[in-house]
Amino acid sequence: MLVNMKDMLAKAAREGYGVGNFDVFNTELLKGVMEAAEEAAAPVILAYSPPFEKYSPLAYFAPAMKAWAEDTDLPVVLHYDHGTSLEGCMHAVACGCNSIMIDASSKPFEENVATVKAVVDYCHPLGIPVEAELGHVGDEGEYTLEGYGYTDPAQAAEFVRRTGIDFLAVAIGNQHGVYTAEPKINYEVLQAVREAVDVPLVLHGASGIPAEDIRRCCREGITKINIHTDMLLEAIATLKGDLAAGEKSYHTMSAHHTAAVKKVALEKMRLFGSDGKGR
Numbered sequence: 610m611l612v613n614m615k616d617m618l619a620k621a622a623r624e625g626y627g628v629g630n631f632d633v634f635n636t637e638l639l640k641g642v643m644e645a646a647e648e649a650a651a652p653v654i655l656a657y658s659p660p661f662e663k664y665s666p667l668a669y670f671a672p673a674m675k676a677w678a679e680d681t682d683l684p685v686v687l688h689y690d691h692g693t694s695l696e697g698c699m700h701a702v703a704c705g706c707n708s709i710m711i712d713a714s715s716k717p718f719e720e721n722v723a724t725v726k727a728v729v730d731y732c733h734p735l736g737i738p739v740e741a742e743l744g745h746v747g748d749e750g751e752y753t754l755e756g757y758g759y760t761d762p763a764q765a766a767e768f769v770r771r772t773g774i775d776f777l778a779v780a781i782g783n784q785h786g787v788y789t790a791e792p793k794i795n796y797e798v799l800q801a802v803r804e805a806v807d808v809p810l811v812l813h814g815a816s817g818i819p820a821e822d823i824r825r826c827c828r829e830g831i832t833k834i835n836i837h838t839d840m841l842l843e844a845i846a847t848l849k850g851d852l853a854a855g856e857k858s859y860h861t862m863s864a865h866h867t868a869a870v871k872k873v874a875l876e877k878m879r880l881f882g883s884d885g886k887g888r
């Protein structure tokens with residue numbers, strides 16, 4: 610069933626676990642994640658981000674996400690990840706997303722505030738919560754903390770107050786894509802931000818972060834954890850294995866692809882402690 614992410618994450622914060630946000634844009638990803646949620650009895654966030662448009666337009670894919678969400682008794686959120694404009698966010702709402710992220714984190718502070726505030730002003734009257742990012746989670750590429758844009762705790766308090774956002778994505782040493790070196794989470798920054806704001810915190814780029822760090826992040830105030838890359842890597846390894854083994858059936862490979870996604874999503878739900886929390 611579709612639920613409001615504010616309720617979903619408030620429960621997670623109270624009970625001290627994280628909810629998995631899984632970015633999906635095809636049936637193998639979507640089905641794999643939902644089968645994992647069913648097996649884990651976990652709440653789940655199905656997310657879609659703008660770069661997926663070229664593979665699977667949201668206008669056509671959102672109805673599929675919605676059908677899966679409405680066909681289960683588990684709590685599900687349809688989230689628009691890394692929206693880049695008010696227009697894009699409005700389109701996502703029209704397509705059925707009931708949670709929106711607007712990411713203006715690469716812009717100067719005042720521009721970030723103004724961009725996010727405009728989306729909040731549009732979404733809140735519709736009952737749709739908004740996530741935004743302060744500091745800058747590194748983009749895909751070489752992992753380095755040189756010049757890394759950590760979230761500034763004092764600025765975070767001002768950002769939340771002035772924009773009215775419901776969830777804050779933090780930059781604490783995390784980066785999108787594949788880590789080219791061991792990720793180093795800065796817990797001092799996490800704790801300071803946790804103390805400075807009272808909204809749930811979101812960890813982007815969580816694929817590849819060691820399990821012990823993820824557990825600690827959940828203990829120290831992260832309640833939404835974004836996963837995409839780890840599902841893709843497992844799917845690629847599985848499909849390569851199929852080809853190496855001489856598999857010739859596309860249908861079989863599609864089924865293996867789904868199973869690979871399910872395996873990763875299930876591991877993550879258990880790691881985040883969200884298993885058993887959906888029923």
Ligand SMILES: [Zn+2]
Pocket residue numbers: 691746785813814835
């Ligand atoms: Zn992200």
